Amino acid sequence: MEIDETRLNREIDALATFSDAEAPAVTRVVFSEQDGKARAWLKQRFLEAGLAVREDAVGNTFANWPGSRPDLPAVATGSHVDAIPHAGKYDGVVGVLGGLEAIRALQRSGFKPERSIELIVFTSEEPTRFGLGCLGSRLMSGTLAPSAAAALRDADGDTLETVRQRAGFSGSLESVRVTVGAYSAFVELHIEQGPMLEQEKIPLGLVTHIAAPASFRITVEGEGGHAGGRLMPGRRDALCAAAEIILAVERAALATRAIDTVGTVGICQVHPGAVNSIPSRVQLSVDLRDTDVDRRGQVQRAINAACGDVGERRGVSVTTETINADLPAQSSPEILAALTTACEAEGIGFRQMVSRAYHDSSFMARIAPIAMLFIPCRGGVSHRPDEYSSPEEISRGVRVLARALAFLAGGTENGTEG
Ligand code: GLV
Ligand code: MN
Numbered sequence: 001m002e003i004d005e006t007r008l009n010r011e012i013d014a015l016a017t018f019s020d021a022e023a024p025a026v027t028r029v030v031f032s033e034q035d036g037k038a039r040a041w042l043k044q045r046f047l048e049a050g051l052a053v054r055e056d057a058v059g060n061t062f063a064n065w066p067g068s069r070p071d072l073p074a075v076a077t078g079s080h081v082d083a084i085p086h087a088g089k090y091d092g093v094v095g096v097l098g099g100l101e102a103i104r105a106l107q108r109s110g111f112k113p114e115r116s117i118e119l120i121v122f123t124s125e126e127p128t129r130f131g132l133g134c135l136g137s138r139l140m141s142g143t144l145a146p147s148a149a150a151a152l153r154d155a156d157g158d159t160l161e162t163v164r165q166r167a168g169f170s171g172s173l174e175s176v177r178v179t180v181g182a183y184s185a186f187v188e189l190h191i192e193q194g195p196m197l198e199q200e201k202i203p204l205g206l207v208t209h210i211a212a213p214a215s216f217r218i219t220v221e222g223e224g225g226h227a228g229g230r231l232m233p234g235r236r237d238a239l240c241a242a243a244e245i246i247l248a249v250e251r252a253a254l255a256t257r258a259i260d261t262v263g264t265v266g267i268c269q270v271h272p273g274a275v276n277s278i279p280s281r282v283q284l285s286v287d288l289r290d291t292d293v294d295r296r297g298q299v300q301r302a303i304n305a306a307c308g309d310v311g312e313r314r315g316v317s318v319t320t321e322t323i324n325a326d327l328p329a330q331s332s333p334e335i336l337a338a339l340t341t342a343c344e345a346e347g348i349g350f351r352q353m354v355s356r357a358y359h360d361s362s363f364m365a366r367i368a369p370i371a372m373l374f375i376p377c378r379g380g381v382s383h384r385p386d387e388y389s390s391p392e393e394i395s396r397g398v399r400v401l402a403r404a405l406a407f408l409a410g411g412t413e414n415g416t417e418g
């Protein structure tokens, strides 16, 4: 399978210029001006490849290569192009531009698919703007009610409903849902975002499971006051209480002794946030993940118990609001077999692995058989400007993706059955 590595990497660099951060950092928040420019640029690339482009009401974008049997459920690939603040240029992008290059490579090879092959760019895989990730795939799969999605608010208080319409996406959010069976397979190419492949010098990872993510918001309310006038005894400092809770999250995640349990407090908002004012209110965002939902539940219960204890000891109120508590996803044995055959045909080594990051595949799994293909990233680094995968590593992933798509779509190659 011949990949145009030079063009693909030029396109990855070009997409990274649509950013609100200075290079090499990429910040591209959903429905920002830069996100709009990136979308327009991508649509041009899809049209140049002869694909039929359509968008749904939340901005999920579909680029379709019609097969000889468009009546059959299509085979899909894709990922996202939104990027968290100060991210790199590969997360999500490799699955979108790599998916496009896989389609172009198949076109160049003379392959004619039987099932249509569809490239999907999902809206807001990252939770940056609305506090909840995978908005596009959640709506497509019916995991998130359209009314709940519409009511999500960004930091300015604007609802998703308002913001998506402002970005030019109208129509009802109900219409985003896709029926079970609309796709016969969904395969997502992505950087690993962890160190395993690089450490083991294995070029590709075949993802068998995606860990179950949960996130919740903890609000601590204490008593504020003057940092000089108010003496230490009897203070009800919300940030000191929150600090204990943050450490309790770490303790609870470590306590399972399972490598697949992770717990992170990534946001800590302090009110009023003045150097000479005792914090009266703190909001924490907690991210918990595990391949085993029961074990994740144990961790959550341990955190709840710690919140109760801290609240009582320190005389502060602690409330918890669940943002999401999702299920793990499993890959389809048939797609894993197709990926295995493709790796063997290309002579590329691989191992099976678990994804601890969540992906749009987690939600596509509700409506279609899925699997993911991971490529290594330097040092396992992601969500940072120094995120990096080499052109060769990306090409290997795209070659295997292209072969697997061809196999899953069926069709003819140089006049022979594929
Ligand atoms: C996706 O970006 C994740 O946080 O796993
Ligand atoms: Mn990400």
Ligand code: MN
Pocket (backbone or CB within 6 Å): 080, 091, 092, 125, 190, 359
């Ligand atoms: Mn991603």
